[in-house]
Every structure is written in structure tokens, then in C-alpha cells.
Amino acid sequence: MDPKVEQFMARIKAKNPSEPEFHQAVHEVAESLIPYIEENPRYKHAKILERIAEPERVIMFRIPWINDKGDVEINRGYRIEMNSAIGPYKGG
Template sequence: MSAALTKKVDAFMNEVAAKNPHEPEFLQAVHEVAETVIPYIDRRPKYREGRILERIVEPERTIIFRIPWVDDRGNVQVNRGFRVEFNSA
């Protein structure tokens, strides 16, 4: 990868990391995709203008739900569950 493309990947990753600082697995996955996709997008202005990368790293939908359960002592506990969807296609 050229130095110019490496700079673009790094700049993009800095933006994503600023929004998701406590998500190392997500950042690793985004970095792997960005290294592959940025050279392709760089050659196609319509994808750059459409901000495709910025769109795919933001969830389309986030669902938060409660999970009630009974522990070993018979006490009801309530936890929070999350489902994050990046594509509903």
C-alpha cells in the first residue's frame, strides 16, 4: 500500500477510534476492511462522495432490551442486552 493510502487509512481509523475508543475488536475489524476498501474507493469518486466508509461504520439500528433472570439464590436479576445492526438488507 502506498504512503498516501496508508495516510488515508490512518486518518479514517483515527476518526473511528475517537467515536469508539473502548471497542478494540470493532476497531480491528474496521481496520482490516479499510485497508482493503480504501484503495478501491480512492479510485472511484462516486463512492468517496457518497461517504461509503463513514456510513458502514455507523450502525443502522441499535436495539436495547431487558433480560430478566433468576440467580442461584432465587433472586430476580435484570440485565441489559444490545443488538447492533449495521445492515438490514
């Protein structure tokens, strides 16, 4: 693996431990973008890869519900919004 990809992924894993799916997705993008970013210093200076690996917004909300025994349970939900550069955030 490219040492630059390894260095970048080490920082991502330190910031986001226990998120293997996120690590895999970022790794795939980093592998394809790092060579291009290295050839174009303006993108490196603008920290494009760091920007797209960090969410713009994280929304946390509660979800109250009633279980089968009739007791109220409260869970926490999250919506992570990564990039709105080309319009509204995707649902999902």
C-alpha cells in the same frame, strides 16, 4: 500504514472507544476499500466507508433473570444491526 486509513481509524476509535474487536474489523475492511474508494470519487462523495462503519440500528433490551440465590437480576442486552442492503439482518 496508509495515512488515509490512519485518519479514518482515528475517527472510528474516537466514536467507539474500548471496542478493540470492532476497531480490528473496521481496519481490515478500510485497508482493502480505501484504495478503491480513492480511485472512484463517487464512492468517496457518497461516504460509503463511513456508512458501513456506522450501524443502521441499535436495539437495547432488558434481560431479567433469577440468580442461584433466588434474587431477580436485570441485565442489559444489545443487538447491533449494521446493514440490510441485501436482505434481513444476520442473526448472532
